[in-house]
Amino acid sequence: xxxxxxxxxxxxxxxxxxxxxxxxxxxxxxxxxxxxxxxxxxxxxxxxxxxxxxxxxxxxxxxxxxxxxxxxxxxxxxxxxxxxxxxxxxxxxxxxxxxxxxxxxxxxxxxxxxxxxxxxxxxxxxxxxxxxxxxxxxx
Amino acid sequence: xxxxxxxxxxxxxxxxxxxxxxxxxxxxxxxxxxxxxxxxxxxxxxxxxxxxxxxxxxxxxxxxxxxxxxxxxxxxxxxxxxxxxxxxxxxxxxxxxxxxxxxxxxxxxxxxxxxxxxxxxxxxxxxxxxxxxxxxxxx
Numbered sequence: 001x002x003x004x005x006x007x008x009x010x011x012x013x014x015x016x017x018x019x020x021x022x023x024x025x026x027x028x029x030x031x032x033x034x035x036x037x038x039x040x041x042x043x044x045x046x047x048x049x050x051x052x053x054x055x056x057x058x059x060x061x062x063x064x065x066x067x068x069x070x071x072x073x074x075x076x077x078x079x080x081x082x083x084x085x086x087x088x089x090x091x092x093x094x095x096x097x098x099x100x101x102x103x104x105x106x107x108x109x110x111x112x113x114x115x116x117x118x119x120x121x122x123x124x125x126x127x128x129x130x131x132x133x134x135x136x137x138x139x
Numbered sequence: 140x141x142x143x144x145x146x147x148x149x150x151x152x153x154x155x156x157x158x159x160x161x162x163x164x165x166x167x168x169x170x171x172x173x174x175x176x177x178x179x180x181x182x183x184x185x186x187x188x189x190x191x192x193x194x195x196x197x198x199x200x201x202x203x204x205x206x207x208x209x210x211x212x213x214x215x216x217x218x219x220x221x222x223x224x225x226x227x228x229x230x231x232x233x234x235x236x237x238x239x240x241x242x243x244x245x246x247x248x249x250x251x252x253x254x255x256x257x258x259x260x261x262x263x264x265x266x267x268x269x270x271x272x273x274x275x276x277x278x
Contacts, residue, residue, distance in 0.1 A: 003166035005191040009148060009221055011266055019264050026238055026263065027142035027223075050223065052144040052191045057264075078265035079218040082148055084166075084189065099165055124165065125158050126217035127150055 001095045004085035007112070007132055008047065008054040012070045013077035016046045016059045023048045023055070035059075038111060043067050045111050056083070056111065081118070083130035089115040092131050140234045143224035146251070146271055147186065147193040151209045152216035155185045155198045162187045162194070174198075177250060182206050184250050195222070195250065220257070222269035228254040231270050 013019040016035045023029040032054060035046035042065035047054040058080060060068040070080060086092040089107055096103060102120035110116030114133040121128040152158040155174045162168040171193060174185035181204035186193040197219060199207040209219060225231040228246055235242060241259035249255030253272040260267040 001165075001167050003162070003168040003189050006145070006148070006189050009145070011264060013264050022262075022264060023142070026140075026235070026240060028140050029142040050142050050145050074265055076261060076265040078260070079221070082218070096165070101165055121217070122215060123161075125150060125152050125161060126213050126215040 001086065001092060004087070004134065006053050007083045007085050007134075008056040009079065010056045010058055010081040010083065010128075010130070011077060012058050012067050012074065012080040014059065014071055014075065016044060016057045019057045019077070020046060020048065029055075036111075037061060040108070041066075047111070081128040081130050083116075083132050085132050085134040087134060089117070089131070089133040092133075093117060096131070140225070140231060143226070143273065145192050146222045146224050146273075147195040148218065149195045149197055149220040149222065149267075149269070150216060151197050151206050151213065151219040153198065153210055153214065155183060155196045158196045158216070159185060159187065168194075175250075176200060179247070180205075186250070220267040220269050222255075222271050224271050224273040226273060228256070228270065228272040231272075232256060235270070 020031050029048050032047040032049045035044050037044050042061050044059045046057045058067050101123045104118040107115050107117045110132055112135055114135050116130055116132040119129040159170050168187050171186040171188045174183050176183050181200050183198045183200055185196045197206050240262045243257040246254050246256045249271055251274055253274050255269055255271040258268040
């Protein structure tokens with residue numbers, strides 16, 4: 001397998017609204033559409049565009065959200081994960097399984113509408129890493 | 140000012156050698172040249188290529204290194220900073236100063252040989268952010 005493009009950096013925030021305003025005023029960066037809920041992942045997300053990737057702002061949907069626990073340790077928010085693209089999510093999953101890398105939960109549909117899974121940070125130098133099938137329109 | 144391309148994600152590691160081997164075996168990703176020291180920043184760095192950006196692996200050069208303190212809290216390593224490019228570092232510095240964003244130290248030469256500075260994470264949602272003048276060869 002070959003590392004694909006970085007799709008986004010995931011950034012946890014207590015308030016997407018305040019973070020969007022910060023990115024707009026400091027960086028002249030605009031959100032890519034409105035924030036939307038991913039209830040099965042317990043988060044609300046909003047993408048902000050940079051020229052070659054996006055920042056995914058992630059806000060907890062409730063106290064049970066995994067992001068709520070992250071924000072307990074990092075009340076102002078912070079870097080949560082990185083997401084790299086692959087051509088074929090099933091082939092990528094088999095690859096990482098064969099390598100003995102731990103995968104967190106089942107393959108599921110991510111914020112971009114394509115299948116994703118997460119690799120355990122302990123197998124990648126402490127970096128929580130999302131693997132995402134490239135959107136077909138991008139090819 | 141307008142957010143430029145993401146140049147790299149900075150990842151702290153206790154061992155660049157082990158991290159490079161991990162990126163190679165898990166992701167088929169190769170380092171962009173050898174690791175090298177940045178003594179005035181107290182770190183050794185090595186860049187690993189992804190198609191649209193790089194991962195900057197950062198290892199402390201000694202116990203006084205800022206990365207050594209990061210690794211005390213995150214012994215396996217982890218996401219340390221993100222780095223976005225700008226066309227003109229002096230104009231960018233003035234921009235952020237006018238906006239009241241705190242800048243950490245003077246503008247200096249970074250790992251790519253172009254001027255850089257760091258913005259305080261508290262002003263950007265907990266994300267330590269490096270601002271880097273684009274290498275001229277990239278234009």
